[in-house]
Amino acid sequence: MNLSPLPLAVFVVDAAGAVTSWNKACEKLAGYPAADIDGMTLERIIEFDDPPGPTPRIAARADAENDGVLKCADGRRLGVRIMVAPQSFDVEQAGTFSVIVIPRAGQLPPRYALIQDLPVADIIESLPCVFYVIDQSGHLLLWNKPLEEALEMEAKELPTSNVKFFFDEKDRPLIVEKILSAFEYGCSTHEAELIGKHGKRTAFLFQCARTSLGNVPCVFGTGLDISARKQAELGLRVRERAIYSSLNAIVITYCEEGEHRIEYVNPAFERITGYTLAEIRGRDPRFMGIPGCDEDERRRIRDALKRKESVRAVLRNSRKNGDIFWNDLRIDPVSNIDGDITHFVGVINDITEARHYERRLHHLAHHDPLTGLANRTLLQERLRFAIDHAQHAGSMVALAFLDLDNFKHINDNFGHAAGDHVLRETAQRLRENMREDDVIARVGGDEFVLLMCNPASHESIADLVERIRRGVMAPVLMNGQEIFPGTSIGVSLFPEDGDTPEKIMRAADAAMYHAKTLGKNNFQFYSAELNQIVHEHLMLEASLSRAIREHEMVLDYQPKVDLRTGKVVGAEALVRWRHPVEGMIPPDRFIPVAEETGLIVPLGEWVIDEACGALKAMRALGMDDFVIAVNLSARQLRQRQFAERLGETLRRHGVDPRNLELEVTESQLMEQPEDALGVLGQLKALGVRLSIDDFGTGYSSLSHLQKFPVDYIKIDRSFLGNVGHDGHLVITRAIIALGHNLKLKVVAEGVETREQIAFLRKHNCDQMQGYYFSPALPQDVLQEMVARDQRLPD
Numbered sequence: 001m002n003l004s005p006l007p008l009a010v011f012v013v014d015a016a017g018a019v020t021s022w023n024k025a026c027e028k029l030a031g032y033p034a035a036d037i038d039g040m041t042l043e044r045i046i047e048f049d050d051p052p053g054p055t056p057r058i059a060a061r062a063d064a065e066n067d068g069v070l071k072c073a074d075g076r077r078l079g080v081r082i083m084v085a086p087q088s089f090d091v092e093q094a095g096t097f098s099v100i101v102i103p104r105a106g107q108l109p110p111r112y113a114l115i116q117d118l119p120v121a122d123i124i125e126s127l128p129c130v131f132y133v134i135d136q137s138g139h140l141l142l143w144n145k146p147l148e149e150a151l152e153m154e155a156k157e158l159p160t161s162n163v164k165f166f167f168d169e170k171d172r173p174l175i176v177e178k179i180l181s182a183f184e185y186g187c188s189t190h191e192a193e194l195i196g197k198h199g200k201r202t203a204f205l206f207q208c209a210r211t212s213l214g215n216v217p218c219v220f221g222t223g224l225d226i227s228a229r230k231q232a233e234l235g236l237r238v239r240e241r242a243i244y245s246s247l248n249a250i251v252i253t254y255c256e257e258g259e260h261r262i263e264y265v266n267p268a269f270e271r272i273t274g275y276t277l278a279e280i281r282g283r284d285p286r287f288m289g290i291p292g293c294d295e296d297e298r299r300r301i302r303d304a305l306k307r308k309e310s311v312r313a314v315l316r317n318s319r320k321n322g323d324i325f326w327n328d329l330r331i332d333p334v335s336n337i338d339g340d341i342t343h344f345v346g347v348i349n350d351i352t353e354a355r356h357y358e359r360r361l362h363h364l365a366h367h368d369p370l371t372g373l374a375n376r377t378l379l380q381e382r383l384r385f386a387i388d389h390a391q392h393a394g395s396m397v398a399l400a401f402l403d404l405d406n407f408k409h410i411n412d413n414f415g416h417a418a419g420d421h422v423l424r425e426t427a428q429r430l431r432e433n434m435r436e437d438d439v440i441a442r443v444g445g446d447e448f449v450l451l452m453c454n455p456a457s458h459e460s461i462a463d464l465v466e467r468i469r470r471g472v473m474a475p476v477l478m479n480g481q482e483i484f485p486g487t488s489i490g491v492s493l494f495p496e497d498g499d500t501p502e503k504i505m506r507a508a509d510a511a512m513y514h515a516k517t518l519g520k521n522n523f524q525f526y527s528a529e530l531n532q533i534v535h536e537h538l539m540l541e542a543s544l545s546r547a548i549r550e551h552e553m554v555l556d557y558q559p560k561v562d563l564r565t566g567k568v569v570g571a572e573a574l575v576r577w578r579h580p581v582e583g584m585i586p587p588d589r590f591i592p593v594a595e596e597t598g599l600i601v602p603l604g605e606w607v608i609d610e611a612c613g614a615l616k617a618m619r620a621l622g623m624d625d626f627v628i629a630v631n632l633s634a635r636q637l638r639q640r641q642f643a644e645r646l647g648e649t650l651r652r653h654g655v656d657p658r659n660l661e662l663e664v665t666e667s668q669l670m671e672q673p674e675d676a677l678g679v680l681g682q683l684k685a686l687g688v689r690l691s692i693d694d695f696g697t698g699y700s701s702l703s704h705l706q707k708f709p710v711d712y713i714k715i716d717r718s719f720l721g722n723v724g725h726d727g728h729l730v731i732t733r734a735i736i737a738l739g740h741n742l743k744l745k746v747v748a749e750g751v752e753t754r755e756q757i758a759f760l761r762k763h764n765c766d767q768m769q770g771y772y773f774s775p776a777l778p779q780d781v782l783q784e785m786v787a788r789d790q791r792l793p794d
């Protein structure tokens with residue numbers, strides 16, 4: 001216990017200052033026996049340090065700190081602080097006063113001299129609560145150390161204040177009421193916060209009871225620090241509020257003989273499920289389950305609850321209105337103070353929206369947005385699954401790769417909206433022909449894949465694919481116009497053509513590729529031989545651009561002979577590929593690849609450049625009139641500013657345009673005759689010569705032929721194949737006559753025999769080229785031949 005003046009010396013005096021009662025401490029402190037004190041006036045015992053002048057009345061000293069001297073019986077004069085307080089809170093009715101006498105520091109008698117009469121002193125000091133004694137004026141008479149700590153005050157400060165000042169202003173009326181009530185009724189209880197000198201607030205449960213110290217009526221009380229409880233209560237309220245306001249549904253069940261009964265549900269539960277607490281209190285939450293649904297998850301929950309463990313599960317429940325919702329549920333056990341599980345708390349997270357969103361995302365990630373068909377990812381997944389299944393079942397899987405044949409043309413000519421329409425229409429036609437469990441995918445711009453699970457036979461696959469091909473090629477109507485799509489289809493089979501999804505896909509792709517090279521709009525089954533062809537094709541495709549860059553191309557020249565003079569008047573430049581590994585590759589093998597890949601454009605530019613170089617070299621040798629012909633592809637002709645660039649090349653080499661001849665096939669010209677006419681006009685304006693190659697193999701309209709500004713027509717060698725063949729000879733004669741009528745020179749190509757020469761001469765054909773005279777030669781050999789003036793014999 002702190003050495004606070006415990007117990008204090010308290011005199012009770014009337015308004016005139018006569019001592020009416022006192023406590024034992026007065027006797028101990030001042031050394032007067034009780035008989036002496038009785039009837040004494042305060043001035044006889046205490047000498048106040050008053051300023052000079054008349055002595056103030058006792059009431060004037062109230063509620064102020066007074067200093068003075070206690071005149072002890074043995075003559076000692078003890079410096080004291082004196083507090084005077086009316087005995088009633090009602091200042092209007094103050095008739096008696098408490099006079100509390102506190103020895104100044106250093107002047108205290110030994111502690112036990114003051115409190116020895118209190119046998120419970122030690123107990124009070126060691127109480128785990130504050131202890132206090134208050135007189136009727138509300139001033140402290142006694143207290144223990146915990147009170148000082150709560151008030152952040154030292155012992156000497158405490159008796160100077162009325163206790164009501166230890167509380168918040170708003171609480172003071174209640175405090176006064178409770179103290180008075182204790183004086184009046186014997187006891188009172190209340191909760192309030194003591195406020196320390198520095199603002200520390202501590203919640204206490206005060207319980208006080210009326211008693212008296214000697215003759216002084218007072219109140220004894222204890223204050224139990226309940227701040228921890230208050231904090232816990234606040235925490236509980238916060239948590240309760242959180243549960244109440246939670247967006248997740250929360251359900252609390254209590255366990256009773258192995259049953260789980262709903263005790264509480266929060267508003268979110270009511271909102272999500274549609275059930276109010278009143279409707280479902282006491283029921284088992286399983287009533288929301290859907291019979292036969294998510295059985296595994298439900299079993300897991302049951303097992304966990306039996307083991308009294310936490311569990312998390314995702315399952316479907318039904319709302320009150322019958323709607324199904326996805327419930328991401330977490331259940332945790334709650335134990336009582338003895339560790340027994342008494343309750344379970346279930347947190348329900350309604351993930352229905354998220355599930356739907358997830359599904360939408362999954363759909364988007366696995367489907368083509370334009371057609372709604374499966375995309376490549378989903379196709380690969382399904383193909384893997386189908387192969388696994390077929391492996392176990394010993395069944396077959398067929399995969400068909402479809403590529404629309406002229407889709408670029410549709411886009412270019414009818415616009416992208418039409419292209420999209422054709423793709424959607426194609427998707428629909430495929431759907432109409434396929435079974436439910438087959439997969440239809442769009443894997444590229446105009447590429448579709450069909451996955452057929454467990455087809456009956458090769459024949460049934462062929463029938464289906466042919467039906468699909470015909471279905472796709474039916475005209476598509478767009479803005480009153482008919483569009484005719486075509487499709488090339490390649491089919492591969494598991495297990496015949498590969499044992500992995502990758503191999504099966506590659507095989508179908510190769511078969512489709514082959515179908516394209518066979519003239520499009522057909523379907524092909526994969527075969528090992530076909531694989532070889534496709535492989536070669538792909539190899540060429542991969543290395544062709546490198547070959548052009550690295551100068552692996554060479555140009556040979558096949559001499560052209562004037563049939564009347566036998567003189568070599570020109571040559572046709574024919575490209576070859578000197579492959580570092582494969583050796584010399586003829587143009588038949590790589591020109592189609594160059595056409596498909598677009599590499600024909602740089603290759604064609606190189607050929608023209610090379611031919612111009614050869615012309616320049618021949619001119620330097622005095623061969624001024626020599627004409628070199630180069631083959632042009634349709635793609636080159638379609639190049640914008642082709643004529644302009646050609647003009648630049650001719651100027652760069654210093655070549656006379658009349659020495660260069662451009663050969664364009666009849667079919668190229670007739671593809672888009674109006675466009676061809678424009679380009680030929682530009683080329684003609686440059687001054688180069690023009691010839692129509694492979695004449696007779698296409699369908700030239702005479703009116704167009706007349707308009708084309710060409711100089712030569714070249715009779716396709718197929719017409720000279722057999723001079724004995726009447727039909728062919730008639731055509732050859734007709735072509736020569738037609739050419740001459742149109743004022744064009746006529747060149748026969750592929751001439752291999754003496755008879756053919758005789759025939760051509762007889763019918764006034766102008767020039768010939770062919771193995772009879774010479775195959776294509778390297779430039780130096782050609783130059784030497786021309787220099788020697790080697791001629792066609794008569």
Ligand SMILES: Nc1nc2c(ncn2[C@@H]2O[C@H](COP(=O)(O)O[C@H]3[C@@H](O)[C@H](n4cnc5c(=O)[nH]c(N)nc54)O[C@@H]3COP(=O)(O)O)[C@@H](O)[C@H]2O)c(=O)[nH]1
Nearest residue numbers: 574575586587588591607631632633749750751752770771
């Ligand atoms: N766009 C380009 N096409 C080109 C270019 N170089 C060649 N080609 C085209 O490749 C095709 C095949 O050419 P090639 O294998 O060189 O065959 C030519 C001659 O070698 C062959 N020929 C010549 N004389 C005879 C003969 O007496 N008999 C016979 N069986 N064949 C013979 O004919 C081909 C020339 O044909 P053509 O072009 O129709 O005059 C071929 O289509 C070439 O056009 C190029 O640089 N660009």
